[in-house]
Amino acid sequence: MDKDINIKVKVWRQNGPKDKGHFETYPLQNISQGSSFLEMLDILNEQLINEGKEPVVFDHDCREGICGMCSLYINGHPHGPDQGITTCQLHMRRFDDGDTITVEPWRSAGFPIIKDLMVDRSAFDKIIQAGGYVSVNTGGVPDANAIPIPRDDAEMAMDAAACIGCGACVAACKNGSAMLFVSAKVSQLALLPQGRVERKQRAKAMLGKMDELGFGNCTNTGACEVECPKNISITNIARLNREFLKAKFAD
Amino acid sequence: MSWLIKSSIGRKFVQSISGLFLILFLLFHVSMNLVLLFSYETYDFLANDILGANWWAIVGTGVIAAGFVIHIIWGIILTIQNRRARGKERYASASKTQTTWSSQNMLVLGLFLLFFLIAHFMQFWYQMQFKELFMIEGARHDSAELVAEVFSNIWVVIFYVLAFVALWFHLTHGFWSALHSAGLNNGVWMKRIKVLGNVVATVICLGFAIVAIAVHLGYSNLLG
Numbered sequence: 001m002d003k004d005i006n007i008k009v010k011v012w013r014q015n016g017p018k019d020k021g022h023f024e025t026y027p028l029q030n031i032s033q034g035s036s037f038l039e040m041l042d043i044l045n046e047q048l049i050n051e052g053k054e055p056v057v058f059d060h061d062c063r064e065g066i067c068g069m070c071s072l073y074i075n076g077h078p079h080g081p082d083q084g085i086t087t088c089q090l091h092m093r094r095f096d097d098g099d100t101i102t103v104e105p106w107r108s109a110g111f112p113i114i115k116d117l118m119v120d121r122s123a124f125d126k127i128i129q130a131g132g133y134v135s136v137n138t139g140g141v142p143d144a145n146a147i148p149i150p151r152d153d154a155e156m157a158m159d160a161a162a163c164i165g166c167g168a169c170v171a172a173c174k175n176g177s178a179m180l181f182v183s184a185k186v187s188q189l190a191l192l193p194q195g196r197v198e199r200k201q202r203a204k205a206m207l208g209k210m211d212e213l214g215f216g217n218c219t220n221t222g223a224c225e226v227e228c229p230k231n232i233s234i235t236n237i238a239r240l241n242r243e244f245l246k247a248k249f250a251d
Numbered sequence: 252m253s254w255l256i257k258s259s260i261g262r263k264f265v266q267s268i269s270g271l272f273l274i275l276f277l278l279f280h281v282s283m284n285l286v287l288l289f290s291y292e293t294y295d296f297l298a299n300d301i302l303g304a305n306w307w308a309i310v311g312t313g314v315i316a317a318g319f320v321i322h323i324i325w326g327i328i329l330t331i332q333n334r335r336a337r338g339k340e341r342y343a344s345a346s347k348t349q350t351t352w353s354s355q356n357m358l359v360l361g362l363f364l365l366f367f368l369i370a371h372f373m374q375f376w377y378q379m380q381f382k383e384l385f386m387i388e389g390a391r392h393d394s395a396e397l398v399a400e401v402f403s404n405i406w407v408v409i410f411y412v413l414a415f416v417a418l419w420f421h422l423t424h425g426f427w428s429a430l431h432s433a434g435l436n437n438g439v440w441m442k443r444i445k446v447l448g449n450v451v452a453t454v455i456c457l458g459f460a461i462v463a464i465a466v467h468l469g470y471s472n473l474l475g
Contacts, residue, residue, distance in 0.1 A: 010343075012343075021340070023343065073342060073344070074344075075344050075347065076342070076344040076345055076346055076347030076348070077347055077348060081347075102343055102344040104342055104343060104344065107337070107338050107340050107341070107342055108336065108337060108338050109335060109336050109337065109338040109339075110336065111338075172346070172348050174333070174337065174346070174355060175333035175336060175337065176333065176336035176337040176338065177259075177333070177336065179259075207258060207259065207260060208258065210259070211257075211258055211259050214335075214336055215259075215336055216259075216332060216333040216335075216336030216337065217259040217262055217263055217329045217332055217333055217336075218259070218263065218432075219263075219329070219333070219354065219357065219428065220354065220424070220427075220428040220431050220432065221350045221351075221354040221355060222350055222351070222354065223346070223348040223350045226348050226349055226350065227348055233438065234431075235436060235437050235438045235441060237431065238431050238434055238435070238436035238437060239434070239437070240260070241260055241263070241264075241431070241432055241433065241434035242434025242435075243434075244258070244260045244434075245260065245264060245433070245434050246434075248254055248258075248261070
């Protein structure tokens with residue numbers, strides 16, 4: 001049964017990218033366990049505004065687990081203690097009366113902090129811009145079923161395409177590596193005939209951009225796969241390695 | 252070929268291939284050690300006449316040494332870059348993500364193995380090939396006797412067994428990770444490769460440990 005709980009929230013406060021940053025602990029009374037984690041933060045912000053303090057800045061948008069905007073490193077886990085969900089799908093019933101919940105931003109050299117819990121994830125957009133697309137000559141539109149695709153390939157491509165680019169993989173990785181994200185984006189195209197044409201150039205361009213933006217080297221700890229809200233498999237990373245090495249050996 | 256240093260996958264590829272090469276070397280090394288269980292004479296023949304200070308053994312030693320040096324240097328470079336990529340601030344709520352212990356501690360395990368390697372070289376390689384090569388007095392040709400002498404000390408045996416356990420942890424992550432980094436993995440082969448890695452690590456670890464313990468207890472040279 002859901003009940004109302006009294007909790008403390010230990011939140012990272014940082015005024016701007018250059019600011020030092022520190023933790024502040026706020027007590028919250030009578031939080032329904034039926035409310036979502038972000039609703040709890042909304043209540044906290046209401047409380048802060050009423051006290052004349054500045055509200056906590058955090059990213060969120062769709063609040064149904066598809067947009068990839070929400071982040072937050074909660075009690076040692078990106079997207080909190082639940083598996084296979086985003087922060088916005090996390091509910092307060094995962095916490096107990098008297099808990100102190102530690103909320104931190106993603107921490108990685110590739111994701112500089114903008115303010116409080118909000119980080120700059122535009123590095124992911126830059127990686128996509130480097131090659132995460134298919135160049136289409138929009139002449140006559142081909143019939144959708146004109147290109148046969150094996151079922152397993154279609155399924156694997158779809159599983160890879162489930163990546164919402166939230167950055168939890170980078171946040172979870174002790175190496176600050178973005179390999180799970182990049183590998184998912186390379187895989188969803190490399191597995192399909194339409195994407196195969198540009199596969200070599202894509203793998204090199206996207207990986208080159210990832211390295212350039214200061215993400216780390218993957219050491220296959222598998223932390224990303226555990227914390228990924230969309231359960232993207234690290235076998236995609238093996239595929240990216242394969243794609244990249246093939247492209248380099250072909251040069 | 253600059254991509255082997257400049258790109259992250261290139262760096263990992265170097266680490267992967269050098270690691271796999273060192274695993275092959277370890278398999279050779281453990282096979283040779285097992286001879287000690289049966290015949291000291293055969294072991295001495297292998298150590299002196301087949302290897303010794305022959306040109307092929309020297310070239311082989313050079314290649315293996317290069318493998319070690321590359322693996323260690325790349326490992327350190329990767330770790331430094333990765334720590335930098337993590338950013339300046341650390342998490343206050345330390346990571347609770349479930350991962351294998353060895354995958355998080357490859358550098359620490361590697362450094363302990365490097366420390367072991369230096370001690371191991373001073374005890375054996377320096378006494379045999381190095382001294383012979385540089386005409387230093389007292390080069391040992393009774394290799395099996397030297398092994399028996401060194402392993403007569405229980406503390407040496409304990410130190411060696413500890414190193415073999417560290418090696419087991421290093422290899423249980425290293426083997427499958429090396430194949431993964433080389434792109435040789437998928438959903439079907441993931442479990443097989445991990446099992447194979449555990450088998451290889453266990454064979455190597457047990458093989459070395461059995462010889463060290465058996466020599467200490469006198470259960471060696473059984474056919475000699």
